[in-house]
Amino acid sequence: MHMADALISPAVGGAMWAVSAGLIGYCSKKVKEDLDERKVPLMGVMGAFIFAAQMINFTIPATGSSGHLGGGLILAILLGPYAAFLVISSVLVVQALFFADGGLLALGCNIFNLGFFPAFVAYPLIYKKIVKDSASPGRILTGSLLAAIIGLQLGAFGVVLETLCSGITSLPFTTFVALMQPIHLGIGIVEGLVTAAVVSFVWKANPEILDLKASTAPSPIMHARQVAIVLLVAAAFTGGFVSWFASEHPDGLEWAIEKVTGKEELENAYNIQDALAQLQEKSAFLPDYSLKVSEAAAAQPGQDQDPRLGTSVSGIVGGFFTLCLAVLVGFALKKRSAGSW
Amino acid sequence: MSHHIVELKNLTYVYPDGTTGICDASVRITHGESVAIIGPNGAGKSTLLLHLNGFLWPSSGSVRIGDAPLTKETIRDVRRTVGMVFQDPDDQLFMPTIHDDVAFGPYNLGLPNEEVEERVNSALSRMGIMHLKDKPPYRLSAGEKRRAAIATVLSMMPDILVMDEPSTGLDPFGRRQLIGILKEFTHTKIIATHDLDLVADLCERAIIIHDGRIKADGPTADIFRDEALLHECGLEKPFSMQSCPICSPVPKP
Amino acid sequence: MSHHIVELKNLTYVYPDGTTGICDASVRITHGESVAIIGPNGAGKSTLLLHLNGFLWPSSGSVRIGDAPLTKETIRDVRRTVGMVFQDPDDQLFMPTIHDDVAFGPYNLGLPNEEVEERVNSALSRMGIMHLKDKPPYRLSAGEKRRAAIATVLSMMPDILVMDEPSTGLDPFGRRQLIGILKEFTHTKIIATHDLDLVADLCERAIIIHDGRIKADGPTADIFRDEALLHECGLEKPFSMQSCPICSPVPKP
């Protein structure tokens, strides 16, 4: 599942962007050091392949629904972790731009959830350990299945954490986890089976394909310790960033502007308070962190029912007016552009 | 036998990006006819053919195969009736071996195993590729793939054979063989191709498509004699007619 | 100019699965020759061509382009000398626009910007596709792509042009244009094709490959007159040398 822009806060989005960008830089360096420039066209074309493959479905027996190839794991198996991570990131970039899968700000999260886990956890620590250097259909099956399941479980858990840290949804942690993990278990099993079958197919047809990365990548594996470090850094980064931001500067943008303009007080006091309350609760990882407005309101001494009522009525009127204005502007421009072009 | 009539009425197809693939085409092809669809690159030949088995649905106009118009209900029967060979054989061969590929259609029709085998063997031997039976398709040369692709359709025993550029990539002998096979096939044939010599050999009727519209429809001999028309549509006479003293008394300089 | 000699000595190539692609082939092609490689499907034509720029390495025997044998050391120079046009133009057009694609080679040669532009413009205008300069390759038609692919090779100013089935998929008009362009190219040309009329038009020498072996090598006119040889190798005369099917509809037995 993709994270969506609509669910994300700038702090989480920005932090995950930074983490993913760092990983992209690191992997690019590794691929370059590899000195196998054959990989560049191969990566591009394989990315396109993942796209094409995702367009084809099959019928899942006995369910009537249909499935397709996931991509992350098979790329890692065929290209090795570094190249695979770059390709997965690229596929996600195209999906975010052209199909609005996720969104631009959520891209960092998605790259991490769908790229890091398969490429640097599932493949090297599970698949690789099981298949080793002696591929056989049985090993490929076990390896793929376990790797896909664990990779997806981690990815799904990433989605849960990032969403909750952002605090846009009201879904309680436990419910969210109880919803996401089982769904992704199913998806993981299907992906694992399909990946195993396709890998076995090409392995039989052209064993050379599976040898490529072994022969070129100097040490294709990140060690468990390194993985743990990256994970920790990412978590610390996100968590630390969020809580620091929340406590020091309740609302990032306003804080920044305040700094720039030197303005002491901002009008939207209740926004700040509200955000503060939310973020503090969130960063504490409380199971039922869902913010009750009455509590938030209680925390805001100057605010009682009446002004809020006033705000909402005038807000509705003003909002309606604003929207109408926007649409009018659009139509006027449309007319003009239709005339002049 | 009204069963194998193919009728297009005012067929228009606009691709989702706004390109007009085919525009206001009306054609009626009766049983047993052998019709060539010719025209320059991008004219709309492939687009037209894809309507014949319900792969594309007309933006407007209608398609009728046999007695019934082509609808979601009749499409299964239509697909059994119309056998289609694609432009690129790679697109059509997707099973682990050539045998499996040729058996795929009959098997999905629910035929008993022996009959499937029988059909596979007959199709393979007609195309002269019995020896490639157990080879995977990606290990074949271009022409071998073409033959296999045609075999996959022959094994379905269609009543109407639709082929998109069937002779590209075939060697002259294979091309002759193909022509022989197609001549034997007495049901309706619809062939889109740039190989005008094959058209002259095989089809008594030719339809010229140009810029998505039908420009001409008539007996092949007449069409190939109309040099102005051919020139206008980016075509030329079949090579074998170019030097023919009877068809073109004054050869072009 | 010994630079542009192509010499194969006892070339044998066996595919990893054990299929013999080409077997004991010896050929010497000198500067400025225009040579056709013909033969039935699966004969080994493509396999042979793929040795000329080091895509495949001989299982035994040697390849010599110009003064030096083809080795890992000389391969960079050889690839600059030999311009290879692939069967599928999509393999050759990998940059975002046609301009970038055609400029790719000259840039890598380290030429200054103005000269790169000059070469790009000259290659594009020779192929008549100047107007497509800023288009992405996936927006071109089959014929346009083919021409763009040739332009990418021309801008490298190769001394030897190697083409695998350059005329497949082109309409008659596009094919004529292609032949015109190739006639203008005065360096060595090596063309593998099934289009024997193109061979008759363009190549003074023809090499027949059959079952991976060279069966004949000589002037095109002589080869096309030898009906027994052609028949044995699954070939036939070019259509323009055959009789007209419309005027004399009974083909020779």
Add this chain to the structure above:
Amino acid sequence: MADIARSFNDLNFLDHLSTGNSFLHRLDPRVKLLTVMGFIFAVVSFPRYEISSLLPFFFFPAVMIPLANIPVRYLMRKYLFLLPFAVLIGIFNPIFDREPFAFIGPLAVSGGMISFLSILIRFTLTILAAFILVAVTGFNGICLALKRFKVPEVFCVQLMMLYRYIFVLSSEAVKMARARELRSFGRKGQGIKPYVSLIGHLLLRTWDRARRVHTAMLSRGFHGKFYMRRPLALKASDVIFCLAWLFLFIVFRLYDIPAVIGEILTGAVA
């Protein structure tokens, strides 16, 4: 099958739009990327119970869509196709957050309803922004901008090639799926075995293609470096465009403009 063709067509169409020649298309890709990122950042930076302050942001699509000549009907179709996902991710809010938040007359509106609405608005704004970006910049423009922003070359180049070959491989995939469907007669041939074989073949073909592409690159002297003639120079119009929008976004972010307007209006009425 319909959705296979649809996603490909969608991509195709957006790509087609990006070849337009409006004022927006001619802007430097970098400023467009920056502007849109600024927009998204501003939109998502609101707390979750915010609605009215988000509305002024609709001015951005309202201005950009007609200027870029993007067909509104196409956008609507795409939007409606994606809407269910947004509803799915937001629908939990009204369920879990029932506390009344505001009153419209006698009607109590729960916090969940408000935040749900807020999610839908964010969703609309962010996806419109992404589509606008591609439609006026094109994918290769974005790659160039990334390259200029010092994203590693390896990444940019393979991203560009990925995009290039999507068109080739997708049409191969569509045709193979078509061939499978034509001989399947319903569900029977669509199971996992033919699927694996089909995908396997597509993969083998792709692999061979990558080898050929690489050979084609080597044949043209490739030694690890990509050159592209694309002199990117910031013009005054680029800078003005970017700064003007970013300024507006900041104003929209800081001041609840509809509230101000509303107060003026209701105040005037009362």
